[in-house]
Amino acid sequence: MGRIYRGRGRRLAALAVVVLATAVLAAPAFGWYSYFVQNAVWNAGNNKRSAFNSNLKGVAVSFQNLYGGLPQMGSRYIDSSGNGLDSWKWSNTGNLIDDRNVAYGAAQCMANSGNNYSVYVQWCYTGNQ
Amino acid sequence: MRSRGRKRLVLAVVAALAVVAAVAGGVALAGGGDKPPPGVSAGVSALTRLPPQAHVPDNVAWFVTFESKATGTDPAKALKGVRLLRQNLGVAHADVYAFKNAAGSPCFLLTGDSGTCARSPSAGTSGLHWTIGGGDAQRPSSLVGIASDDVSQVQLTVDGAQVPISLENNVAFGEFPQGHQHATIVVVHRDGTQSTADVNLQG
Numbered sequence: 001m002g003r004i005y006r007g008r009g010r011r012l013a014a015l016a017v018v019v020l021a022t023a024v025l026a027a028p029a030f031g032w033y034s035y036f037v038q039n040a041v042w043n044a045g046n047n048k049r050s051a052f053n054s055n056l057k058g059v060a061v062s063f064q065n066l067y068g069g070l071p072q073m074g075s076r077y078i079d080s081s082g083n084g085l086d087s088w089k090w091s092n093t094g095n096l097i098d099d100r101n102v103a104y105g106a107a108q109c110m111a112n113s114g115n116n117y118s119v120y121v122q123w124c125y126t127g128n129q
Numbered sequence: 130m131r132s133r134g135r136k137r138l139v140l141a142v143v144a145a146l147a148v149v150a151a152v153a154g155g156v157a158l159a160g161g162g163d164k165p166p167p168g169v170s171a172g173v174s175a176l177t178r179l180p181p182q183a184h185v186p187d188n189v190a191w192f193v194t195f196e197s198k199a200t201g202t203d204p205a206k207a208l209k210g211v212r213l214l215r216q217n218l219g220v221a222h223a224d225v226y227a228f229k230n231a232a233g234s235p236c237f238l239l240t241g242d243s244g245t246c247a248r249s250p251s252a253g254t255s256g257l258h259w260t261i262g263g264g265d266a267q268r269p270s271s272l273v274g275i276a277s278d279d280v281s282q283v284q285l286t287v288d289g290a291q292v293p294i295s296l297e298n299n300v301a302f303g304e305f306p307q308g309h310q311h312a313t314i315v316v317v318h319r320d321g322t323q324s325t326a327d328v329n330l331q332g
Contacts, residue, residue, distance in 0.1 A: 045332075058191075062199060070253065074262065074332055086265035087307050088332050089243045093168075093253035095199055096260060097192060097244045114329040 033127025037109060040121045041067075047110035048124065049078060055128040059107040062122040063094035069117035075109050075124070077102040094122070165318045167251040169258055169277035173235045175298040176227060179212045189226045192238045196246040202231040214275075214298045221268045225300045227275060234258075237300070239273045255324035256280040256316035257301060262330050264307040270330070272314065274301045284315040287330075 036050035059075040070092040077085040077100070085105050089098050090112060098107075107126035111119050165171075185193070185208070193211055197204040207228045215225040218239065227237035235258065236246030243260040247253060259274030272285050272292070276299050283301040285292040287309045294303035309330050316324040 047332075057188075060195065060199070064248070065252075070326070072328060076263075087262050087270055088330065089260055089263040090328050090330070091243075091245050091253075091258075091260045092326060093245045093247040093258045095196060095246045097196065097238060097246065098263070099188060099192065099238060099241055099243055100263065100265065101241075110332050112329055113332055114327065 031129055033129055035123045035125050037121050037124040041118050042111040042121050043118050044111055044115040045113040047108060049106045049108040050126045052080060052106045053128055054104050056102045056105060056107060056126050057128055059098040060125040061094060061096040061109045064120045066120040067118040071115040071117050071119035072112040073109060073119060074112060075107060077105040078108050079105055163322055165255045165322045165324060167255055168253050169235060169275060170250045171277040171279040173275055173299045174278050175214050176212055176229055176235055181209060182211045182213050185211050185226060189238060193228055196236045200230040200246055200248060215300045218302050219271060219304045235275045237275050254316060254326045256318055257283060259314060261312055261328055269304045270307050271304045275299055276301050279318050280316055281319045282317040286313045
């Protein structure tokens with residue numbers, strides 16, 4: 001009997017460790033933010049995404065037309081397959097603020113493929129704060 | 130005979146000078162008089178005419194603080210200057226809040242959607258600081274922007290179809306279904322001049 005209880009106790013302890021570790025690793029990171037692009041010069045079509053996270057509460061894109069024209073920048077959220085969770089939001093005046101939320105995904109910012117001039121991207125930001 | 134020739138020569142020179150002067154004057158008029166002011170530098174009177182908001186929603190306060198810091202503006206001062214320019218817009222019944230940053234540029238937010246906060250009022254399309262596109266399962270795509278006082282009308286064409294755009298309190302707004310390819314924004318100024326922006330909506 002004692003050996004059975006000892007064996008069951010070890011299994012329960014191991015299970016508890018696994019459950020705890022899973023909970024810690026899978027927990028969404030709240031209070032997280034990321035400037036996932038900084039000080040870049042982008043040509044038409046250039047883009048980048050942030051890391052994936054939960055409860056993303058907005059995207060901001062700071063950019064300037066240092067190389068002329070009125071280049072446009074856009075933002076959206078994507079899923080883990082890279083598909084858009086919403087449609088691109090565009091502007092030709094930085095900073096662009098995207099106030100949309102997503103339960104889980106990554107933010108993506110992009111220089112519009114129709115741009116005739118390079119654009120200076122000071123930063124692209126997202127977070128769940 | 131020689132005297133008549135001289136007179137003809139003088140007349141020809143005078144006529145040529147008159148033509149040059151007229152052409153130069155025309156060019157000067159077209160270059161200076163026909164060009165609308167850059168960005169929204171003609172002024173956004175709703176930001177002073179309407180009363181500041183005593184309380185703003187949390188996401189608007191976050192936007193004001195974030196954009197104030199990003200544009201070298203005192204966040205506390207910016208929060209005191211927030212105006213509610215339009216309410217209950219579109220499918221999502223969204224509102225447009227705005228404030229002026231340290232550079233004098235209007236920073237606006239269509240709640241739950243988008244906005245801009247330019248470094249200078251002279252930035253962007255003449256007469257309109259805009260965002261376009263977006264949309265998800267809950268709401269269609271939209272055009273929203275802050276128009277300067279010298280703008281009489283904002284027009285939007287999406288894949289060749291006209292989209293109605295309302296213009297009140299310096300805010301232009303209209304919605305259209307998602308999935309379109311191309312948009313053309315036309316800003317009509319009170320002096321009859323127009324500014325346009327073409328956007329590839331799919332990037």
